[in-house]
Amino acid sequence: MSTVPPVPGVEIGGLVKRYGQTTAVDGVKLSAARGAVTGLLGPNGAGKTTTIEICEGYRRADQGTVRVLGLDPVRDARALRPRVGVMLQSGGFPPSVPAAEYLNLLSRFHAHPIAVPVLLDLVGLTPVARTAYKRLSGGQQQRLSLAAAVIGRPELVFLDEPTSGLDPQARHATWDLVGELRSAGVSIILTTHFMEEAERLCDHVAIIDHGQLVAAGTPEQLTGTVGQLRFRAEAGLDVDSLLAALPPASLAKESPAGHYVIEVHGAVDPRLLAAVTAWCADRGVLANSLLIESRTLEDVFLELTGKELRP
Amino acid sequence: MTVFTPAPGAAPLRRMIAAQARLETRTLLRNGEQLLLTLVIPLLLLAAFGLEPLVNFDAGMSRIDFLTPGIIALAVMSTAFTSQAIATGFERRYGVLKRLGATPLSRTGLIAAKTATVIAVELLQGALILLVALAIGWRPDASPAAVAVAPLLILLGTAAFSGLALLMAGTLRAEATLAGANLVYVVLLGVGGVVFPLTKFPAGARPVLELLPTGALSAGLRDVLQQGGAFPAGNAITLAVWAAAAITLAARMFRWE
Numbered sequence: 001m002s003t004v005p006p007v008p009g010v011e012i013g014g015l016v017k018r019y020g021q022t023t024a025v026d027g028v029k030l031s032a033a034r035g036a037v038t039g040l041l042g043p044n045g046a047g048k049t050t051t052i053e054i055c056e057g058y059r060r061a062d063q064g065t066v067r068v069l070g071l072d073p074v075r076d077a078r079a080l081r082p083r084v085g086v087m088l089q090s091g092g093f094p095p096s097v098p099a100a101e102y103l104n105l106l107s108r109f110h111a112h113p114i115a116v117p118v119l120l121d122l123v124g125l126t127p128v129a130r131t132a133y134k135r136l137s138g139g140q141q142q143r144l145s146l147a148a149a150v151i152g153r154p155e156l157v158f159l160d161e162p163t164s165g166l167d168p169q170a171r172h173a174t175w176d177l178v179g180e181l182r183s184a185g186v187s188i189i190l191t192t193h194f195m196e197e198a199e200r201l202c203d204h205v206a207i208i209d210h211g212q213l214v215a216a217g218t219p220e221q222l223t224g225t226v227g228q229l230r231f232r233a234e235a236g237l238d239v240d241s242l243l244a245a246l247p248p249a250s251l252a253k254e255s256p257a258g259h260y261v262i263e264v265h266g267a268v269d270p271r272l273l274a275a276v277t278a279w280c281a282d283r284g285v286l287a288n289s290l291l292i293e294s295r296t297l298e299d300v301f302l303e304l305t306g307k308e309l310r311p
Numbered sequence: 312m313t314v315f316t317p318a319p320g321a322a323p324l325r326r327m328i329a330a331q332a333r334l335e336t337r338t339l340l341r342n343g344e345q346l347l348l349t350l351v352i353p354l355l356l357l358a359a360f361g362l363e364p365l366v367n368f369d370a371g372m373s374r375i376d377f378l379t380p381g382i383i384a385l386a387v388m389s390t391a392f393t394s395q396a397i398a399t400g401f402e403r404r405y406g407v408l409k410r411l412g413a414t415p416l417s418r419t420g421l422i423a424a425k426t427a428t429v430i431a432v433e434l435l436q437g438a439l440i441l442l443v444a445l446a447i448g449w450r451p452d453a454s455p456a457a458v459a460v461a462p463l464l465i466l467l468g469t470a471a472f473s474g475l476a477l478l479m480a481g482t483l484r485a486e487a488t489l490a491g492a493n494l495v496y497v498v499l500l501g502v503g504g505v506v507f508p509l510t511k512f513p514a515g516a517r518p519v520l521e522l523l524p525t526g527a528l529s530a531g532l533r534d535v536l537q538q539g540g541a542f543p544a545g546n547a548i549t550l551a552v553w554a555a556a557a558i559t560l561a562a563r564m565f566r567w568e
Contacts, residue, residue: 056413058568082321082415092410094402097338108330109415111320118314148410153318184315 006034007070009156009187010055015064017050017211024050026211027064032189032204037182039202040191041301043310047211048191049089052158055189056086069156082110085154087145089161095134099125099144102133103151110152123147124173138165146174150181157181159190163197175201195298199223205297209305223294227268229276230261231287245279247272260287268292321415331416331424336431339394348496349389349432354443357382360506361447368508372537379444379451380532381505386436387465388503388525391429391472393496399425399480400488409568418567422477429469451536460535460542467550468528474557475524481565504529521546524553 010032017025025047032038040048053059054066057073057080066073071080093102100116107113120126123143128136136144142165149157162178163171178201181188192198198205199219206216215222235257242262243252250272251263264272273292280287321327339345360366361375368377402408411421451457479488501507503525509517520526531546 058409058412078417081413083317083319084413086410086413088406088410088413091406094338094405094407096341097334101334105330105334106414109322109327111322112318114314122314150315152320152415153315155317155319180313181315184313184317186315186317 007067008032009034009036009038009069010189011065011067011070012051012055013065015051015054015066016062017047017054017059018062023211025054025061025208028206028208028211028213030206030213030216032187034187035182035185036203037178037188037190037201039198039205040189040208041193041195041198041205041297042191042208043193043305045310046209046305048208049160051208052160052189052191056084056158082152083155085149085152085157087149087157087159087162089164092145092148093133093141096132098130098132099136099140100129103144103147106148106151112153113151114153116151119147119151122177124170139167139170142166143170143174146177150186154186156187156189159188161191161193163192163194171197195296195301199297207301207304214304215300219297222300223297224267225265226295226299227264227266227292228261228295229264229268229272229290229292230259231276231280231290232258233260233280233285233287234258237283237285242276242279245275247275263295267294324417324420327416328420328424328427331411331421332427332431335398335424335428339398339428339432345394345398348393348493349386349436350439353382353386353389353436354439356385356506357440357443358447361444366507373448373450375444375447375449376451376537377508377533378506379440379449380536381503381529382440382444383437383465383532384468384503384525384529385500385505386440387433387468387528388472388499389496390432390436391469392476393492394432395425395429395473396476396479396492397489399477400483400485400492403480403566403568404485406568412567426469426473429473433465433469452539454539456541457535461532464528464531464535464543464547464550467547467554468524471524471550471553471557474554474559474561477565478557478561481561481567499523499525502526504533522549524550527553 008031010030012028012030015025015028016023028047028051040051042048050059054061055068055073057077060074068080069083073080100120103116103119107116120129123146125140125143125147128140133141133144146159146162149159163174166174175197178188202219204217205219205222207214237254237260239252239254243250246252246262247264249265252260254260262276277287357378361378364374368374479491483491502512502520503523504520505525509520509526509530512520521530527546527549531543534540534543534546
């Protein structure tokens with residue numbers, strides 16, 4: 001038997017979606033590999049949910065192509081629905097029906113579902129199995145929604161903000177579960193605005209803003225272009241003279257007072273570290289908490305999408 | 312091989328429809344307000360108006376013989392229209408319909424499940440109404456024609472009311488559907504020939520009231536069950552037109568979210 005390379009989980013090209021005068025998605029291009037975790041990042045209103053809902057077949061694209069597992073999400077919905085799991089951002093459950101009872105219903109829609117008690121255990125909802133949906137906490141509702149997305153043992157899942165509203169314990173449990181899905185070979189597309197989550201979970205991220213793709217790559221590719229060296233010392237050191245001692249195209253600033261940051265293109269090398277400590281030694285300054293790191297994804301995200309608040 | 316190893320596949324359609332219908336039926340029967348509309352009010356009206364001369368029917372038949380077909384029409388309206396419109400309106404509002412749209416259960420399958428739910432509740436209503444009415448002294452015409460035609464009229468009425476329910480639930484806000492469906496229930500209870508004979512209304516209003524689905528259903532049922540009518544063609548056509556129009560409009564205008 002020949003092994004044909006599998007079609008991508010999701011392939012989007014030139015996607016445009018307008019609502020009246022506003023263009024919610026404006027030419028987004030994305031390829032999500034099979035068996036990988038792909039993150040769609042962006043501020044509120046960036047077009048993440050619209051993009052994902054077009055992939056789920058809820059909305060039609062105005063322009064561009066969208067293929068999910070090689071198929072058209074609207075035309076081939078019938079073939080796709082058993083193969084794709086969907087976690088909506090909120091709601092989707094009748095308020096008075098107990099968690100286990102609704103999962104039982106959803107399990108009957110599938111040929112080889114995960115057994116409901118096993119699934120309840122995996123998402124930590126066994127103690128509230130007989131509790132009506134409306135009496136579950138926000139985090140429990142969120143985990144029930146995740147359970148509903150995976151119950152049919154899909155090949156691909158769309159998770160729209162899977163950890164918003166979760167406490168740290170539940171967030172870590174959800175991250176573990178996403179990891180297990182990935183190990184089992186499930187393709188995962190998720191949206192989030194938690195950069196720590198994207199850094200931990202995603203093999204590949206795409207940052208979109210104002211409906212446009214502004215960056216894409218592995219988290220390492222996105223964060224690795226700038227190295228940072230941070231230290232603490234007395235406030236008010238002469239940053240300009242420090243800068244003069246560093247390789248060209250470096251950046252040095254004091255922010256906030258007593259916290260110094262030096263940024264260079266590429267990685268921080270031993271020579272730079274030596275230059276900084278020599279400069280400190282010359283002035284009798286002790287550099288405390290000296291730390292060498294690359295930028296975080298959050299730094300990259302804020303640089304690309306700006307700091308102004310979104311509606 | 313883990314519990315998450317992909318093994319996708321849809322269940323057989325019949326199993327999906329049966330599961331959805333069972334859950335919807337259970338949910339309805341656990342809902343107090345829905346039970347009030349579909350069981351308590353029809354049975355209370357049947358018992359109260361059947362036992363006490365609260366209204367002078369003056370229709371050439373006994374009180375209970377006049378009432379029972381009207382109460383059956385009310386029961387059909389309460390389940391197929393009022394209860395279904397309210398339940399579906401809130402399912403739409405809570406995103407339940409949206410979420411179901413992402414499962415292997417197709418829209419056709421969902422409509423089939425809703426229809427099965429309505430029919431299951433109607434069978435329960437029918438059994439209880441029959442018991443109470445017979446106990447009070449109801450004497451229907453049990454000719455083969457009546458036994459065949461009455462269920463047909465009930466099916467046509469169910470189709471018409473279901474179409475109207477989905478049209479309302481799929482286009483209005485859930486609160487508006489709740490208010491509107493209850494209002495229609497009360498108004499048609501009054502002017503649909505359920506407990507007050509249409510002969511009590513001005514002569515000019517009567518033909519119009521018989522064109523309303525509740526009036527057509529109660530009049531048609533009374534015709535076959537009490538008056539030895541073979542087939543109330545006018546009432547049947549009225550119901551069929553309502554059903555065709557409402558279902559066509561609902562199919563076009565229904566918004567799933």
